[in-house]
Amino acid sequence: MKWYADRPARFTRQLIADLLAAGWVALWIWVASTAHDWVLELRAPGDGLVNAGGDIRDVFTNAASKAKGVPFVGDDLSGALGNGTKAGETLIGAGNTQIGVVQDTAFWLAVAVVTIPVLFLLITWLPLRLRYARKAGDIAKLRDKPDLLALRALTSLSPKELSKFSGDPAVGWRTGDTDVIDDLARRQLLALGVRA
Structure with a gap:
């Protein structure tokens, strides 16, 4: 396979087209990365829930451990405060779920934003x-x-190209006219930008 033409004009057009294609891919990767980052900013409430849940869990865990030392009611009080610990765990779970949804959305959005234009x-x-x-x-x-x-x-040159010959190029080819054959061969190579 020959990726680029030998003729400078066609080579330049092909190179520009390839650079534009690479630029197109780079543009959509940048757009996808930017969209990914923007969507990830939506995880802030989930982070807040995780932090708040962790703080609540820690406060109630400490309070429950200290409440065990209270005479007569320490165990009951510690058990009641333990429910606050569970509430903190629930908040942490909800925050982690929200963070996971936001991260998955950001990832799949970025994949879609890159995939569709690149497939095109x-x-x-x-x-x-x-x-x-x-x-x-x-x-x-x-x-x-x-x-x-x-x-x-x-068989492949346009009628306009073939009409540029002084005589009938098919007759010249059939009779073995080397000038006509060489000219036809040269034009066929040049039609694809290949050096004759």
């Missing part, structure tokens, strides 16, 4: 580049076979 690029740009690379590579292998290139030129 791969569906439109990549087949054109692969087709050119395959054709140009195959044609380049035929450089030393001008008769085949001339035949290919007769």
Whole structure:
């Protein structure tokens, strides 16, 4: 396969198209990263719940451990304060759930934002580049076979290109006119930007 043309004008167009394709991918990666970061800012309430739940749990745990030392009612009081510890654990669980949802949303949003434009690029740009690379590579292998290139030129060049010949190029090819064959072969190579 031959990825780039030998002719400077076509090479420049191909290089610009490839750079634009790379820029397109980079742009959408940046957009996805920015969207990911913005969505992650929504986890602040979940972080607040986790911190508040941890503080409540710690306060009630300390109070329950100190309440055990109160004569006669220490165990009952410690058990009642233990329920506050459970409330703190519940807040921590709710905060972690919210954080998980926000992180999952941020991740999948970023994946979607990158995937859709890149798939569009791969569906439109990549087949054109692969087709050119395959054709140009195959044609380049035929450089030393001008008769085949001339035949290919007769079937693939536009009528406008073929009308530029002074005579009938098909007759010249059939009769083995080397000037016509070489000219047809050269034009076929140039049509794909391959050096003759």
